[in-house]
Amino acid sequence: MNQFNLGMIGGGTVGSGVFHALQQNSALLTARIGVGIAIRKVAVKAFDEPRPYPITEKLMTLNWRDVVEDPEIHIVTELVGGTGIAKTMILAALERGKAVVTANKALISAHGPELFAAARKHNTSLYFEASVAGGIPIIKVLRESMVGNRIDRIDGIVNGTCNYILTRMKREGAAFADVLADAQRLGYAEADPTLDVDGHDAAHKIGILASLAHGFWVDHHDIHVEGIRSLTPLDIRFAAQLGYTIKLLGMVRMAPPASGKKNSGPRISVSVSPTLVPDGHVLASVNDVFNAVFVSGSPIGDTLYYGRGAGKDATASAILSDIADAALDRKHGTPQRVPPFVAHARDGKVIPYAETRSRFYLRLNVLDRAGVIAKISAIISKAGLSLSSIVQPEGHEGETVPLILMTHIAQRAAMDKAVTAISKLPAVKGPSLLLPVEDFG
Template sequence: MDVLNLGMVGGGTVGSGVFHALQQNGEVLARRIGVRIQVRKVAVKAVDEPRPYPIPHRFLTTDWRAVVEDPEVHLVTELVGGTTVARTIVLTALRLGKPVITANKALLSAHGPELFREAERHGTNLYYEASVCGGIPIIKALREGFVGNRIRALYGIVNGTCNYILTRMARDRADFPTVLAEAQRQGYAETPPDLDIDGHDAQHKTGILASLAHGTWIPASRINVEGIRSVTPLDLEFAAQLGYTIKLLGIVKQLNAPESDEDPTEVQVSVYPALIPSAHVLAGVQGVFNAVFVRGDVVGDTLFYGQGAGKDATASAVLSDLADAALDVRLGTRRRRPAFVEVPGRIRVVPMDEIVTRSFVRLSVVDRPGVLARIAAVFGQAKIGIASVIQPEGHTGEVVPLILMLHEAPDGAVRKALARIGRLPVVKAPPVRFRVESLS
């Protein structure tokens, strides 16, 4: 049986998980692929730092170059995170012609085109299954399983931290700061938590999925992103009364049907909290779990569900990539079809102002006659229809909530109308608005 040596850069939560998984299931992997993968060296920040799984000292070094540049190392994993040193590590390995396996979605988001070009230039491959949704094989599904499909729509719950917070807020009627603090105590949220709760982690992952779905690189700068800070228990309560659940979604949606190859395909690529029907399977995704709902023109609707993060789920995805990399080396497959093919002018990411959606709006208004008429007049002037109104009973005081469901309208028109409404003397707080996704 052929033997390939693995050099690992990063031995923390994910890295130690990969080391442990190889010790536990290395023989199973070898029997299945006909190649034995053995760890040669592991580069770490500090030899004696605590790890979820132990790594014997004989494998450890603090010099990543001693790992990547070792001529006896055939495969390299980059599991350190970040976009600076990690970029140098990956580029160094690729320029040596060594396949690289990474779990680093931020690195791919920031430098993906450069890294894939270097892999092509040096006749090797870059693998990244673990970069999106942990143990869910969504990259392989999009790249290989659905290779014969046009992806019409993709909706992803791709950040476990946000999903945990929204789940707890809905279930316990707890406010955002309370649940966030608990998530941090339990290790589900970082300190500071901005990358997760402001939607940027989901933005990185959604960009990768969008690029796979449409075959051309879509940078993070073209992705509209909004986080969950504005969601309150009141919003979740009223959404439930209307038959909806609020989830932070990564959305990749084809908006047109090009009549010829010369016409651009228009797509929406966004991250924002949205109301989705409570009866839909995505609404039942709870806690730290992730799910990706994919609609292909041939396959129809499919759902991928599972652990989105953590040492073991991510290690499973890394092992999958290690198996592919080992087989590619053994069989001499120096270069696969690139994942992302730059086709200028063929894909148009539609600006958010042009996206047409329904909306849920919560206003804090003075409780007196004529208020609704003034608000409706602004929407009427903007040609935005009101589908339903809820003014709940039981609220005391001068200011009460007013809930509106709006018909479909361009995002920019809704934004401008709400800005005007927010300036009305009878409106006592900035309007809160969430989009509604039917998922149909």
């Protein structure tokens, strides 16, 4: 077959962007893959809903079942979002043997095993390039281009909203709340920004990448997640004085094998946290709404993937790539060239965050009294930890002053225990802030 029919569910900002991109680049796509793509139906919430690009009226329907139940439609795009009705839509399409393309990272993160099992059962495929980092082809890189590599680490700036806020905080010395309000006004942040600024969107994405890289499903409940609400302009400035930039990083690391166990599955750590990144590292210069994913593997070494992580155009690019793959797979009768997750039964494990190791940045607010630093240092030493530097900036007015501690490499559990003990000192006032420091050594 040299032409496949496409049905789209969702005609809002992203959906109309995909429709527009297909209209603009249809001839180019056909010339490159040798297969035509014809849009047959587009399910929308309302015919007159606001959308950046028009959709041909005769193609629109208000009933998504008109798309998934049409026997003439071979490929379905789900661009509705969420984990409710979108799951029903995708399963209904897969059960009818249709290829499905989605940008729904929350759904993949929450229900990936069920969705991919349904695709296998009905001899079809689920494509999800647009679910992580927008227009950056990181899914295909991990799934296909690096299929012969052992992945040692992944570091991802995968949420444009947080990266925009942190960039503005560093450039302008502005407070988090002020930049967030501006981001909402400009459309970079949602009216309810919780999913972004509390780190959950990044967790959905880094969990998908971790699953691809290590061959077993990473449950999003096993990912340690911290957001950026607690960051202050002081933290941004102190980090800069120490030679670092704070970024919200999704991090995946290989962990040492379990003691006494041989031939067990991979052990990895997966986390999302504001992290101090050295100014000389390429990730420190990824600014505004851009995303970047740094992948280190063997034999390939270090690689970087950079681009726009969201928006109608970046998402449309990734969706078109998946549509092309779906059409070619259909044409050649190969529903799965490379399985998305190659070893679901593999005995892999996400280790507790408390077992991870790194250097740390600790910001305290303390009374400006003699002997305070000595007492804090004694607790640090008793916990078996060591400090690389102590910074107590001058010129701060008020009863308390900030105190910045930088540690050598330590286990998170030991660091948490020390911070708990320090917080009980009468001279320590207000909340502290503990962040990992990543030197990429």
